[in-house]
Amino acid sequence: MERTINIKVKVWRQAGPKAKGHFETYALENISTDSSFLEMLDVLNEKLISERQEPVVFDHDCREGICGMCSLYINGHPHGPDSEITTCQLHMRKFKDGDTITVEPWRSAAFPVIKDLMVDRRAYDKIIQAGGFVSVNTGGVPDANAIPIPKRDADLAMDAASCIGCGACAAACKNGSAMLFVAAKVSQLALLPQGKVEAAARAKAMVAKMDELGFGNCTNTGACAAECPKCVSLSNIARLNREYLCAKMKD
Amino acid sequence: METIKVSEQIITPQDAKIPEGPLAEKWTNYKAHQKLVNPANKRRLDVIVVGTGLAGASAAASLAEMGFNVLNFCIQDSPRRAHSIAAQGGINAAKNYQNDGDSVYRLFYDTIKGGDYRAREANVYRLAEVANSIIDQCVAQGVPFAREYGGLLDNRSFGGAQVSRTFYAKGQTGQQLLLGAYSALSRQVGKGKVKLYSRYEMLDVVVIDGRARGIIARNLVTGRVERFFAHAVVVGTGGYGNAFFLSTNAMASNGSAALQCYKKGAYFANPCYAQIHPTCIPVHGEFQSKLTLMSESLRNDGRIWVPKKLEDAKALQAGKLQGRDIPEEDRDYYLERRYPAFGNLVPRDVASRAAKERCDAGFGVNSTGLAVFLDFSDAIKRLGRDVVAAKYGNLFQMYEKIVDVDPYENPMMIFPAIHYTMGGIWVDYELQTSIKGLFCIGEANFSDHGANRLGASALMQGLADGYFVLPYTIQNYLSDQIAVPRMSTDLPEFAAAEQAINDKINKLMSIQGKRSVDSIHRELGLVMWDFVGMGRNAEGLRTALTKIKEVKKEFWSNVFIPGQAEGVNVELEKALRLADFIEIGELMARDALHREESCGGHFREEFQTPEGEALRQDDKFAYAACWKYNGDDQEPTMIKEPLDYEFVTRQTRNYKA
Numbered sequence: 001m002e003r004t005i006n007i008k009v010k011v012w013r014q015a016g017p018k019a020k021g022h023f024e025t026y027a028l029e030n031i032s033t034d035s036s037f038l039e040m041l042d043v044l045n046e047k048l049i050s051e052r053q054e055p056v057v058f059d060h061d062c063r064e065g066i067c068g069m070c071s072l073y074i075n076g077h078p079h080g081p082d083s084e085i086t087t088c089q090l091h092m093r094k095f096k097d098g099d100t101i102t103v104e105p106w107r108s109a110a111f112p113v114i115k116d117l118m119v120d121r122r123a124y125d126k127i128i129q130a131g132g133f134v135s136v137n138t139g140g141v142p143d144a145n146a147i148p149i150p151k152r153d154a155d156l157a158m159d160a161a162s163c164i165g166c167g168a169c170a171a172a173c174k175n176g177s178a179m180l181f182v183a184a185k186v187s188q189l190a191l192l193p194q195g196k197v198e199a200a201a202r203a204k205a206m207v208a209k210m211d212e213l214g215f216g217n218c219t220n221t222g223a224c225a226a227e228c229p230k231c232v233s234l235s236n237i238a239r240l241n242r243e244y245l246c247a248k249m250k251d
Numbered sequence: 252m253e254t255i256k257v258s259e260q261i262i263t264p265q266d267a268k269i270p271e272g273p274l275a276e277k278w279t280n281y282k283a284h285q286k287l288v289n290p291a292n293k294r295r296l297d298v299i300v301v302g303t304g305l306a307g308a309s310a311a312a313s314l315a316e317m318g319f320n321v322l323n324f325c326i327q328d329s330p331r332r333a334h335s336i337a338a339q340g341g342i343n344a345a346k347n348y349q350n351d352g353d354s355v356y357r358l359f360y361d362t363i364k365g366g367d368y369r370a371r372e373a374n375v376y377r378l379a380e381v382a383n384s385i386i387d388q389c390v391a392q393g394v395p396f397a398r399e400y401g402g403l404l405d406n407r408s409f410g411g412a413q414v415s416r417t418f419y420a421k422g423q424t425g426q427q428l429l430l431g432a433y434s435a436l437s438r439q440v441g442k443g444k445v446k447l448y449s450r451y452e453m454l455d456v457v458v459i460d461g462r463a464r465g466i467i468a469r470n471l472v473t474g475r476v477e478r479f480f481a482h483a484v485v486v487g488t489g490g491y492g493n494a495f496f497l498s499t500n501a502m503a504s505n506g507s508a509a510l511q512c513y514k515k516g517a518y519f520a521n522p523c524y525a526q527i528h529p530t531c532i533p534v535h536g537e538f539q540s541k542l543t544l545m546s547e548s549l550r551n552d553g554r555i556w557v558p559k560k561l562e563d564a565k566a567l568q569a570g571k572l573q574g575r576d577i578p579e580e581d582r583d584y585y586l587e588r589r590y591p592a593f594g595n596l597v598p599r600d601v602a603s604r605a606a607k608e609r610c611d612a613g614f615g616v617n618s619t620g621l622a623v624f625l626d627f628s629d630a631i632k633r634l635g636r637d638v639v640a641a642k643y644g645n646l647f648q649m650y651e652k653i654v655d656v657d658p659y660e661n662p663m664m665i666f667p668a669i670h671y672t673m674g675g676i677w678v679d680y681e682l683q684t685s686i687k688g689l690f691c692i693g694e695a696n697f698s699d700h701g702a703n704r705l706g707a708s709a710l711m712q713g714l715a716d717g718y719f720v721l722p723y724t725i726q727n728y729l730s731d732q733i734a735v736p737r738m739s740t741d742l743p744e745f746a747a748a749e750q751a752i753n754d755k756i757n758k759l760m761s762i763q764g765k766r767s768v769d770s771i772h773r774e775l776g777l778v779m780w781d782f783v784g785m786g787r788n789a790e791g792l793r794t795a796l797t798k799i800k801e802v803k804k805e806f807w808s809n810v811f812i813p814g815q816a817e818g819v820n821v822e823l824e825k826a827l828r829l830a831d832f833i834e835i836g837e838l839m840a841r842d843a844l845h846r847e848e849s850c851g852g853h854f855r856e857e858f859q860t861p862e863g864e865a866l867r868q869d870d871k872f873a874y875a876a877c878w879k880y881n882g883d884d885q886e887p888t889m890i891k892e893p894l895d896y897e898f899v900t901r902q903t904r905n906y907k908a
Contacts, residue, residue, distance in 0.1 A: 036540070
């Protein structure tokens, strides 16, 4: 049932990467509980624009939980208090009348703030560029059914591949580690015969790039998997560790 | 109707570079005789690819693998965000793994029929022909398609086909295919063969001596307008559905790159062909920012219905009854009733119109009266909840998070929404636009879907263009360019294009009116939905043209953009896109007004059969309408490309028997 609530949002404002940031609190009235969290921010921005102020900058695109563009720390949780969803799928019915909602950008040394709530996540692209692929060119590949793949392996690979690269795992980690992100890609490809060939080299290259880019180490706290909007499992990190150790032993 | 400028000149098959020979041999003949570029020369040639969706990413990766230097632009922070990622259901190919009688010809035939006989035969045949290679390629990249227990690939059915030819990866097929293309692209970025420009937006194409030689793009972080040279420019920037404000497109999806190509002389073909997808979550409030699609794959097992009795519909609208309260005998499964042969799997345009027809008659099932049920109770009974959850679990979860209703317990409510645009920049068989050296791929071009696109064909076309067509055909052009040295971006054509952009930005910033960009965009969207939406007529389209002019005037005199042109300014980005959506909206209405027939997604109420089916006028409108820009405030000229079918016979589409 649609209701409306009155809330306060305490938002991180930061003019640029080098500028000093601060929290700003805005009061919003009559927010429909059927609206999404980002639609609430749209309402805030319309209000700011009508007051001739600059709107709050935040990343968003598909607004259906798949592109990985939206981010935000909401009340201390990446993608907010609800589970298994991204910020754009969070709805205002999860909040109560009179709530003050704190909204911050991802906090990770590897994801510097660009403006307000928008951060630079190109570090994740660089990790993929270091080895998150199967080295095949277009054309000249075998028939798709030439190599049967056990359904279990294909399903596990699909679960790992459901990562949307949003950065919540690194943002949630007290060490700022990107292990779950790296593990998801390493696992997906290591589980499939097509990716198995390069599995060792891939694990080494991606981990080395992750370290180089300033992400922290993994201490198995599990915060990443707990906050992952796509429920990418911690067991992927175990698989990454196995691939990585085997590769290093062979060196 | 108003007189429109129709060119005496027509576009012939020779102009469109359709190869000679029987249908099935055209592409082979083309490849056998086209010109190629040798490896040493490839290194000396630069290609700009704008967009990193399925078409853009696969093209950029493939061109770089071949040895060209690629400059690849994306509007988001990463190529992986492109809106192809949101495609749910699947990708078609004629593998015939199910042994159900599929073939390249049948995929071609279904696609051209699905497009209501308004696509080019040779292009569609080629699409069907290369589709199988796409599946092979994706599997080789590690795309985790769904498999059967024996380890082989699984398939499902989509609208407009009687075979199971759709490959899928849960309800996230677009994501997995895009991540495959993204990984291939990333590999080339790592090797230095692709230079990636993220958070850049193309604002113009630079034409020198009649050839595309580069682009002007704005760095969305610094706000700087920058110049880029290349020997050829490829635009793969998707569709223009966001002209309707509310659509299933992502927030940043826009038609600006295509419109700038049009303004520089590229023809814009069939702008009125927009696809209205039948299964979206209904509109629910004034604050709403976008519409969410529920995959067509749901129609494999879900049954669509409204109540038979008007009083039941009224009780549902008032919230006094829920879907599950209506007994079986009082339900009208109207698609199964009207189209027994295809049932719930009729093509999208047919399903959308049928939903509108029932809701217009008062049988809508939600508070606005603009929704129908998509019901899984039969499937749950037949297959069990676990099987249904395994097939559609993520879609059910998405629905529940948005609507707060559990679809396992109560039927989903759905309604049609703008989803895809079949119209776009005109291209020849080589995917080259009417400007030499400017190519257009994926949804941004017009070529393969005619007046209606079948489900699971967008992913097929995007990847066909990017992996298997453009990397060949662009060489036929570039082979003549090997002696052309890299040009300086100080040339007057670059300077003039940049100046025009800066003037436009300054003009927008200085209006300092009272309206936000979104409030004006919403107004445009309402005009588009009311008059250029699912049911169109001459009077409504004339009203739309008048109202769009008013919106344009309001925009250019009363928009307010806070902040500066330097640095991140999201309102400025949106304003630049809206300026172009307004012009696209006008072009859509103009094209829809001229096309006095109903075909595919274009339904003119004046042209329907007594049963309410689309009535084509093949004697008058069997052509692609290609609009040529004549300057601001000038009427565009329409050039016809006759679609003479050599190999298939046009029929009235029949999904009844």
